[in-house]
Amino acid sequence: MPNKPKAFDIVRAHIEERILDGSLDIGDTLAAERELATEFGVSRGAVREAIRALEAQGVVESSVGAGATGGTRIIRARTRALTRLLRLHVALADGRLREVVELRVALERSSATLAAASVTPEALETMRTLLAKMRGEGVDIETFNRLDTDFHVAIARAADNTLVTDLTIAVRESLRAPILVAEQGLSSGEYADFRGMLCEQHEGIFAALEAGDGEDAAQRIETHIRAAYSALPVLTAAPE
Amino acid sequence: MPNKPKAFDIVRAHIEERILDGSLDIGDTLAAERELATEFGVSRGAVREAIRALEAQGVVESSVGAGATGGTRIIRARTRALTRLLRLHVALADGRLREVVELRVALERSSATLAAASVTPEALETMRTLLAKMRGEGVDIETFNRLDTDFHVAIARAADNTLVTDLTIAVRESLRAPILVAEQGLSSGEYADFRGMLCEQHEGIFAALEAGDGEDAAQRIETHIRAAYSALPVLTAAPE
DNA sequence: ACACTCGAAATGGTCAAACCATTGACGTAG
DNA sequence: CTACGTCAATGGTTTGACCATTTCGAGTGT
Incomplete structure (x- = not known):
């Protein structure tokens, strides 16, 4: 029984x-x-x-x-539900950051490929604005991270796939707090270099999208994601 | 307030x-x-x-x-939680099958690429056994689908990424019932052809993994997934 | 000294009966 | 016709009780 x-x-x-x-x-x-x-x-x-x-x-x-x-x-509150679920499980994953990075690469390669083929001028304009703000002076860490997230989410939206977009948001949000901690562990100079690298790569991705070159965009976004995480190796610890 | x-x-x-x-x-x-x-x-x-x-x-x-x-x-019951969540949201998605297919492509391309580089002989043996069973006589629809799922999950596991594996399972499980309905709508001959196509493509993917050719494996698994869904266009309806 | 038994205690699972705060619907007074 | 007030229906919350399951240990018999 x-x-x-x-x-x-x-x-x-x-x-x-x-x-x-x-x-x-x-x-x-x-x-x-x-x-x-x-x-x-x-x-x-x-x-x-x-x-x-x-x-x-x-x-x-x-x-x-x-x-x-x-x-x-x-109702459909998929973004919220996925974000909460993933955030908890990432916290319990205990050193499996590699897996999350790999998922991000898979999701965002897909988005970049699709976005290159169907991105609208309006979406490109949104991205351009975000890139400009990220290059601005006096942008603090949290604001920059928000803009960074918005840029990646804009690409996912341009791919016209709400499911992948929600997962992209969820993954990103799950790592928000630990990423912030890791960045605050960098020296001022290191962080400036790091931010410069991100901006440069973002602009390369944007150019590929604008040119409609999906394969290039996918390759660039993969390189970008891997570069960002390998610059923040402290992420495996990430207490509080 | x-x-x-x-x-x-x-x-x-x-x-x-x-x-x-x-x-x-x-x-x-x-x-x-x-x-x-x-x-x-x-x-x-x-x-x-x-x-x-x-x-x-x-x-x-x-x-x-x-x-x-x-x-x-x-505890960590990620597979169960993700499967339930995704299944409900797929049911509520209402004609957004395209998005789920695109997610599957993204996940499984990633798995195939990574698996080609690191698959073990034991994992290959597991896959070989599954492929043989799928070619067997007297395998009913539900059993075939289970074997099919197991094959795809085996690839995800070979990529050594539990997060992507869980998502692969969840996506697959979310579509299990509607796929079954769609297949049962095919004539006997159509279904036999369909199954034959899947087996052939599976074997191609397996060969690419065995050869360690990640790019080929990724391309083949993408083609495979897209072919399977375009052969089952009824999926958009899928009531009880 | 050991093994067994049985009951106490702690747990989650469940129910019933209330009361509150919020909100919309409806009727009535102006 | 409008404005107001009452009322009914809703989820939110609490209290208190009882049950079934499970462990642990005290007591008991050998």
């Missing part, structure tokens, strides 16, 4: 099933917690635990109140 | 923080639910909701009983 199924797992499984078979779609509202409880023959607490699990997966959202605003709805 | 923070979110955030800063690591046991409740000044129900969220993220696991066996522990 297998384990007795948990009440909250029954509820979670039922709702997941209804999402998978399409009978629940984005925007739909679930029955009220009290109704779900009687429907499944469990307590309201069990229903709430199931909803918390689904919420962590980024597929539902709850809000109080009567009428249309209140209740639990099906 | 922003929204009043939810009790369960406070607890979740605290525990996540302790994972991120390294003070909680895999194998560690959390305080008992009743203790956490008093510690954070919330009810036990709120603590349980937080734990359910963390459980959905694949970082904790609970079991009953006194002593060392009972309690809530930090």
Whole structure:
């Protein structure tokens, strides 16, 4: 005899099933917690635990109140859910930075290849602006990192793939804190050189995208990512 | 004044923080639910909701009983968490199969490239066995799909990257049900041709890996993935 | 001294019953 | 017709209880 199924797992499984078979779609509202409880023959607490699990997966959202605003709805909060999940697992990975870097290379090579073929003038303009800001004076570390992230995300968006974009954001965000710590460990001169290298490489990637050369863009972005991480070897430690 | 923070979110955030800063690591046991409740000044129900969220993220696991066996522990259940999350979001994606295919291409090109450089004789032997079974007589659709998945996962494992492997599994698993439906929509002859094509391409990929030609392996696996999906165009619909 | 048994204690799992705060809907007074 | 107020429905939260499972140790019998 297998384990007795948990009440909250029954509820979670039922709702997941209804999402998978399409009978629940984005925007739909679930029955009220009290109704779900009687429907499944469990307590309201069990229903709430199931909803918390689904919420962590980024597929539902709850809000109080009567009428249309209140209740639990099906949503798509994939970016948030993936980011949180990946961030925790990167923290637990314990010295597997290599794997994360390899994933970033895979994702961003793909984005660069596709973006080179379909990037719009507007997207190029956005990137150009970001590159200019990164070259600006008086840009502190955190701002620079944000601009850097935005540039990479802009490439992913130009590839017109929300899934890869979300993963790119999640990977990047998972490493934000440790990267910041590693950069702060550099001397002022080392950091200036590092930043200069990043800007130069970014501009090379941009030129390749503008020229529509996907293979060149992919190669450049791979080199860029590997260069950035090998310049910050302290990343393996990364406490607090 | 922003929204009043939810009790369960406070607890979740605290525990996540302790994972991120390294003070909680895999194998560690959390305080008992009743203790956490008093510690954070919330009810036990709120603590349980937080734990359910963390459980959905694949970082904790609970079991009953006194002593060392009972309690809530930090674990790494990344494969399960990623698979569930991605499966739900693929179901909600609504005609964005293209994005999933593109992600698969990115992941598996990376795996093929790396695997070609470092694959072990044992891993090659595993792959060879899978290929032989796929060529066998009397293999039903579901079994074939399982073998197919195993072959692709074997390549990811050979690339020695657990993160990419988990994502490969998650992507594949997210499409398992819809793929099965699509295949069952093919005529007997069409399906036989389809299967033959997959086997042939698998064998080509294997040969490239065995020869240590990463670029060839990557190109072949990309062609393989794209060919498989364009042979199953029904995938966009895919209701229950 | 040892082995066995049984119960106490600690754990998560579950339920029931309340109360609160927020929000929209509806009816009513002006 | 508008404005206001009441009411009902929602999720958020707490309290308190009980159950099933599991360990650990005290007690007991040999």
